Amino acid sequence: MSTREKIITVSNLYKKFGSFTANDDLTFDVYKGEIFGFLGANGAGKTTAIKILCGLSKPTSGKATIAGFDVYTQTEAIKNSIGYMSQKFSLYEDLTVAENIRFFGGIYGMTRKDIKIKTQLLLDKLGLQDSAKKLIKDLPLGWRQKLAFSIAIVHDPKIVFLDEPTGGVDPITRRQFWNQIYEAASEGVTVFVTTHYMDEAEYCDRVSIMVDGRIAALDTPQKLKETFGADSMNDVFIKLARGDNK
Amino acid sequence: MNTVIVENIHKSYKKIVALEDITFSVDKGEIFGFIGPDGAGKTSLFRILVTLLLPDSGKATVMGLDVVKDYKKIRKMVGYMPGRFSLYQDLTVEENLTFFATIFSTTIQENYHLIKDIYSQIEPFKDRRAGALSGGMKQKLALSCALIHKPEVLFLDEPTTGVDAVSRKEFWEMLKSLRNAGITIVVSTPYMDEASLCDRVALIQNGSILKIDKPDLITSSFGKNILAIRSSNIHKLLNDLSNYPACDSVFPFGQYVHYTAKENRISKEELEKYLTALGHQQLEINPIEPNIEDCFMSLMNEAS
Incomplete structure (x- = not known):
């Protein structure tokens, strides 16, 4: 990271559902061009936090800004500044490659002219010119995934949210995908990754681990491993989530 | 049985x-x-x-x-x-x-x-x-x-x-x-x-x-030496290594990159020189044992 411009700022954020505290005093920043891993066990409060960061839910108290926009009052501006991709849901299988680009470009509020230009750029970059009229379901899994990521950033968002982006794909395709993520990050896109796959966490610049609604640890994978005396992020996670080190 | x-x-x-x-x-x-x-x-x-x-x-x-x-x-x-x-x-x-x-x-x-x-x-x-x-x-x-x-x-x-x-x-x-x-x-x-x-x-x-x-x-039957390499810029490191003439395979592995050489001719010193000349900082090069994923990818490449 050459610059340390903050893209996401969160301070003392709480989200309560009745007497249950889903997010308990979250404070962290994410920088421009950073690959930030957001981990936690099932039920630790990740989804609640991400909904707030995407402008889909309001916090109970505390402050947060996304790309400079306030999560209480500027949720529409937030939605225009972010992209989203998940392994489970990404593209429409019964639409062609070009139709998917046009559809998502439209959703993200791009003009027809911009969509046309971007479609060409994107197809050239991925080497998919001959496949523009192919249905998504006829593309190999690896290609679908690369396309899904490209479409998630087609509108040049400041931040892209990736939900378990490479779960279940073969190791070579997975690495091609990480190359793509590194490239986007080096061009200044902030990448926010949530995952159950601890080896995906190893690719992140910094990783936060949520336990029971709080951020229990936040650092580079290297530092976390040193701090917890662990060989892998998997071990770090197990120690934290099981409370072995308390 | x-x-x-x-x-x-x-x-x-x-x-x-x-x-x-x-x-x-x-x-x-x-x-x-x-x-x-x-x-x-x-x-x-x-x-x-x-x-x-x-x-x-x-x-x-x-x-x-x-x-x-x-x-x-x-x-x-x-x-x-x-x-x-x-x-x-x-x-x-x-x-x-x-x-x-x-x-x-x-x-x-x-x-x-x-x-x-x-x-x-x-x-x-x-x-x-x-x-x-x-x-x-x-x-x-x-x-x-x-x-x-x-x-x-x-x-x-x-x-x-x-x-x-x-x-x-x-x-x-x-x-x-x-x-x-x-x-x-x-x-x-x-x-x-x-x-x-x-x-x-x-x-x-x-x-x-x-x-x-x-x-x-x-x-243990992987058959090639692997170097785990890291620098302050992984994206550039991947590109530079794949352009290196002796490179056989280079894959990101978390914060490191795993590198194997053609005909297994690995020279840590030469690589270090090459990468330093390209401006890589905080360079770290260590020989490591292969893991299952290294083997899986190598077998995938052989199969295709």
């Missing part, structure tokens, strides 16, 4: 080849793992072995019984945990377990000792509907249901997918103790790091088995 024997199994769905000439055997009392990505053919293979799907050709036996002719007998002797959670969401934990026990003409009491270690962890929630359980608890209930009729062989199709790391670890500990109780376990997973928890593994990709062996013998 071989508990499962599979010889030259083929299976296609119209144009798509799901399994191509699959041959392997599983010894009694071992944990045998199928490691491979989505679409490799793991589920088709498991469905054939538990008699829910017919192979196009080839032969397979479980406990000496033919999967096509003797399907009724096999169904009584195997436990099967499908990839998707397939218990009754509207029944409680206890009702699900009673249901599966009844189907197999047994009772929870009769085989309680088998499931005790696993079931006791979810027993406090026995009146909760299965649909309202957390991922880790669903998995424990599914395993209890697959075990309640005292099967000789367990087929577990991706039991740890989508489950957090803590629950995964606990699950593997349960499998170890079942194996020690004499149950043969055939399990599939897309998590490469789970290979080391199996006694033997088959690496599977595009319907074909790439390799079968003990996990440590797979890694």
